Amino acid sequence: MSTRTLVSPAALARPRGRAVYWTVFTAVVVLFAIAFLFPVYWMVTGAMKSPDEVARTPPTLAPKEWHLSGYGDAWDLMQLPQHLWNTVVQAAGAWLFQLVFCTAAAYALSKLKPAFGKVILGGILATLMVPAQALVVPKYLTVADLPLIHTSLLNDPLAIWLPAVANAFNLYLLKRFFDQIPRDVLEAAEIDGAGRLRTLWSIVLPMSRPVLGVVSIFALVAVWQDFLWPLMVFSDTGKQPISVALVQLSQNIQLTVLIAAMVIASIPMVALFLVFQRHIIAGISAGSTKG
């Protein structure tokens, strides 16, 4: 993997080159530590300081006494278990709905040749041009009073799950992957007597594990990180996900407790990232070369 880059290997091999290299390397390590790791450290330890200490100037680098009560208070006072559970339900449902409906639709568009398939795909891709956030208000009005059946999905996790399916990016990702599966593989399954659902389930899906992984991560992260849409949709405090609850409760709560809650809210996504870092980073990097 050692391809030639901007600086030639010969220049790096010289003593002067090596000195410059290690200086730059150290500088980048220090920069990264200060810029990206230190804020996280500050958050995690800030939650363990006493309320007096966290407000002290100049601040202390590490807590004088380590209090774990900040985390306990956040857990109880801010009803974190409930808000975390709400977020989990919303994210898991959005993931499941997206996997089922986006996969089925992508499979149909890629392999089943529906009439007007090109028009439908065009309509789906056109939504990529319409920035999601610019449409939140009419989308909110639609969710508040669904056409024809006149039902409101406000304060219902369906308000997260159903709109999540309308994700042109993930659908297109799946369709492009399915396009690469050769026709004769599917035809062989058909000759063996497999129906379309059976072909999708036992041939297409097992072959599509990498893209399903990427779509799953995108789906989960999108719901966990979203703020504006759940802020609009969940006015009922008991139904709010963690992101909305944090902001709503941040006004009148002790700083150390709030910081502890912020740490707790970050743990699931950071853990997901650390576990799947290689896949996530490879997925993002691959996105660029495909354009």
Added chain:
Amino acid sequence: MTKTAARPPAEAIAVHPAQAPPPAGGRGRRRLADQVGAYGFLLGGLICFALFSWYPAIRAVVIAFQKYTPGSSPEWVGTANFTRVLHDPEFTAAWRNTLTFTLLALLIGFAIPFLLALVLNELRHAKAFFRVVVYLPVMIPPVVSALLWKWFYDPGAGLANEALRFLHLPTSNWSNGAHTALISLVIVATWANMGGTVLIYLAALQSIPGELYEAAELDGASLLQRVRHVTIPQTRFVILMLMLLQIIATMQVFTEPFVITGGGPENATVTVLYLIYKYAFLYNDFGGACALSVMLLVLLGAFSALYLRLTRSGEDAI
């Protein structure tokens, strides 16, 4: 029994397509069954796109010309919503702030990840570590990043002023000062989002053929000349694509101003999306909110169209 007897060929062919050349009627039925099946797979997705993407887009345009209150029937008001919104002093502030934010984010939030990727690509050690660390802030929920930086910008015990004092520099009002608030938010957005840009640009840098650098070096090109004449032209397409994506994203900024400054001080950080939110949920003026949405939509739609055009032509070129 009589049914099968009446049309034996069609039934037989529907079950065993390979046995005989199908007559036209059977094939049509088969095709219809295929279509029904295909639409069965499409249905869930189609309904969701229709309800939550296509319909709201049309509705935004319709409501922009209506007086709309949930529960009562809407009235047509012509362009009254647009004139009202255009005369709102916050309107000018919101657009000025959004455009300034986008421009600053492009200058700061684009130059830094670009340079960082350039340097990271030269480092031969701890590659995985750098990639994980730079992407870490992206995985922290945006609300948490915003609250974290709000605490850093705190005029009392905030870390930002503490750092300035440590460096013997004059302290700043950061997000609480009318002149510094917007740039403070740009810093937050850059910190939180640059990981993606760095990773994508790094991948692009790795696709540059090494021979180009070798040839340039043989021709006596210095380091900066190599960046200027090899690196930038070779990644021109990715740079353009990332820029457009970032413009589209930063024009829709909401979380940072909502959480950190609440649009203040003195409307210094009200953005277009924030104003849309205010019209809908504070003033209960959905017509005005949709008029604003349509304006934002047209502008961002133009950028998106450009982006899609570029990625298409880029694909053809590769």
